[in-house]
Amino acid sequence: MVKRNLLFTLSYDGRAYHGYQVQKNALTVAEVFQDAVERVFGARLDVTGCSRTDSGVHAKGFCVLLSTEKAIPCEKAVKALNHYLPRDIAVTACQEVAEGFHPRYSSLGKQYRYCIWNAPYRSPFWEGFAYHYPYPLDVPLLDVQCRDFVGEHDFSAFCSAGSNVEDKIRCIYACSVRREGQLVVFEVTGSGFLYNMVRIMAGTLLDISQGSIPAGSVPEILASRNRKKAGATAPACGLYLQQVYYDLPGWPKLPGTGG
Amino acid sequence: MVKRNLLFTLSYDGRAYHGYQVQKNALTVAEVFQDAVERVFGARLDVTGCSRTDSGVHAKGFCVLLSTEKAIPCEKAVKALNHYLPRDIAVTACQEVAEGFHPRYSSLGKQYRYCIWNAPYRSPFWEGFAYHYPYPLDVPLLDVQCRDFVGEHDFSAFCSAGSNVEDKIRCIYACSVRREGQLVVFEVTGSGFLYNMVRIMAGTLLDISQGSIPAGSVPEILASRNRKKAGATAPACGLYLQQVYYDLPGWPKLPGTGG
Numbered sequence: 233m234v235k236r237n238l239l240f241t242l243s244y245d246g247r248a249y250h251g252y253q254v255q256k257n258a259l260t261v262a263e264v265f266q267d268a269v270e271r272v273f274g275a276r277l278d279v280t281g282c283s284r285t286d287s288g289v290h291a292k293g294f295c296v297l298l299s300t301e302k303a304i305p306c307e308k309a310v311k312a313l314n315h316y317l318p319r320d321i322a323v324t325a326c327q328e329v330a331e332g333f334h335p336r337y338s339s340l341g342k343q344y345r346y347c348i349w350n351a352p353y354r355s356p357f358w359e360g361f362a363y364h365y366p367y368p369l370d371v372p373l374l375d376v377q378c379r380d381f382v383g384e385h386d387f388s389a390f391c392s393a394g395s396n397v398e399d400k401i402r403c404i405y406a407c408s409v410r411r412e413g414q415l416v417v418f419e420v421t422g423s424g425f426l427y428n429m430v431r432i433m434a435g436t437l438l439d440i441s442q443g444s445i446p447a448g449s450v451p452e453i454l455a456s457r458n459r460k461k462a463g464a465t466a467p468a469c470g471l472y473l474q475q476v477y478y479d480l481p482g483w484p485k486l487p488g489t490g491g
Numbered sequence: 492m493v494k495r496n497l498l499f500t501l502s503y504d505g506r507a508y509h510g511y512q513v514q515k516n517a518l519t520v521a522e523v524f525q526d527a528v529e530r531v532f533g534a535r536l537d538v539t540g541c542s543r544t545d546s547g548v549h550a551k552g553f554c555v556l557l558s559t560e561k562a563i564p565c566e567k568a569v570k571a572l573n574h575y576l577p578r579d580i581a582v583t584a585c586q587e588v589a590e591g592f593h594p595r596y597s598s599l600g601k602q603y604r605y606c607i608w609n610a611p612y613r614s615p616f617w618e619g620f621a622y623h624y625p626y627p628l629d630v631p632l633l634d635v636q637c638r639d640f641v642g643e644h645d646f647s648a649f650c651s652a653g654s655n656v657e658d659k660i661r662c663i664y665a666c667s668v669r670r671e672g673q674l675v676v677f678e679v680t681g682s683g684f685l686y687n688m689v690r691i692m693a694g695t696l697l698d699i700s701q702g703s704i705p706a707g708s709v710p711e712i713l714a715s716r717n718r719k720k721a722g723a724t725a726p727a728c729g730l731y732l733q734q735v736y737y738d739l740p741g742w743p744k745l746p747g748t749g750g
Binding site for chain 2: 243244245290292310314319320321322323324351352353354355356357359361
């Protein structure tokens with residue numbers, strides 16, 4: 233039988249899940265997805281994710297790979313999986329990829345968004361989907377500040393304790409902060425991300441806005457490689473894994489690389 | 492004691508509620524709001540709404556009025572109400588208005604939005620917040636078609652049975668359909684709206700896109716005054732009461748009126 237490698241794109245509301253990766257005694261996206269896979273493909277197949285996400289973090293373009301000998305066409309597999317998945321997880325695309333493709337190691341980079349509901353009062357529509365920050369935000373200032381993340385840096389200061397990754401050098405290709413009405417969106421694209429890295433970057437920008445970290449400090453914080461110099465870890469609810477970039481036909485190009 | 496008339500603006504996720512208006516044996520926004528008012532103002536005060544909304548319909552700018560002799564400042568009242576309200580209802584503004592102001596009869600007009608998630612597969616983020624329409628939508632065509640609603644017309648064909656309103660003449664000031672990525676937004680501003688009027692307008696536009704109603708039919712359907720000539724009533728989940736217009740300081744101007 234010929235093995236087919238299917239790359240699925242998932243969108244999920246992370247509120248009900250303890251992240252993506254399977255855990256004992258906690259409901260995760262991977263486990264729920266594997267249940268649906270078992271219904272559709274008739275077996276509990278191994279599913280490899282592109283990354284881990286933390287409890288409460290959302291995804292719009294999370295990628296998972298599975299290998300199957302079943303001749304179910306991509307479109308049919310997507311429809312069937314969506315039928316069995318709960319309403320807070322959806323498959324939005326499926327693509328057959330070559331043997332040896334790995335959703336994590338074949339990735340050229342990832343894009344994350346951190347969403348802030350910036351209004352005096354909370355919004356029922358952004359509860360659990362954005363961090364409510366009720367104080368004024370100087371978005372043009374933060375947009376300038378965040379450009380200091382662009383380039384290759386040691387991000388040790390932007391990595392939570394508990395990470396056992398040795399090499400903390402990552403490359404940020406693009407970074408911006410923009411306002412869309414009462415929503416403020418911090419968007420960052422990079423080669424890879426350390427544990428809690430985007431949430432600490434977002435928290436640092438909020439601390440700069442609030443004044444507890446002086447504007448212009450990002451290069452110094454990076455150079456310190458000291459987690460204590462950076463800002464607080466912003467809450468999980470605002471974070472979205474937006475896009476994983478691969479060298480695959482029809483796939484979006486990695487921004488900021490001229491590619 | 493001096494009576495103060497306080498006009499509050501509410502934002503609510505309508506999924507859990509049987510509409511705004513108090514009903515026997517069904518949970519409504521008005522009832523939940525009155526519970527919060529009782530906690531803050533120490534009495535079960537009469538609360539007058541700007542409109543009714545149906546079960547599952549959302550609001551971003553629903554207005555309610557209450558009269559009180561309590562000297563609680565507006566900002567403090569908003570904070571206290573938000574403290575007691577559940578996470579799916581929020582007060583976003585408060586303004587003192589003159590004696591005789593009525594949230595419904597003093598209104599110059601209202602704006603509604605109907606949101607359509609127009610992608611092959613459902614989105615976990617728009618479940619219950621937009622109607623999922625998986626087929627292609629010709630947005631520029633619908634934008635042109637909907638302009639035929641603008642002006643003063645008898646909207647009998649766009650009113651569900653069960654309405655006991657006699658005068659079915661309403662004036663539409665502005666009407667548009669636009670795409671924001673995979674979301675399609677139908678926005679309509681008018682003097683007032685009949686029962687299910689916006690949902691039938693949206694359903695008619697979808698039927699025009701799908702081909703079961705020919706393009707260019709809106710004037711004919713209006714003239715027929717026959718509900719059967721118009722399209723289906725689009726589902727409640729896509730509808731938002733966006734804005735109520737009043738002649739009050741600091742209030743947005745009614746679009747399409749040159750005002």
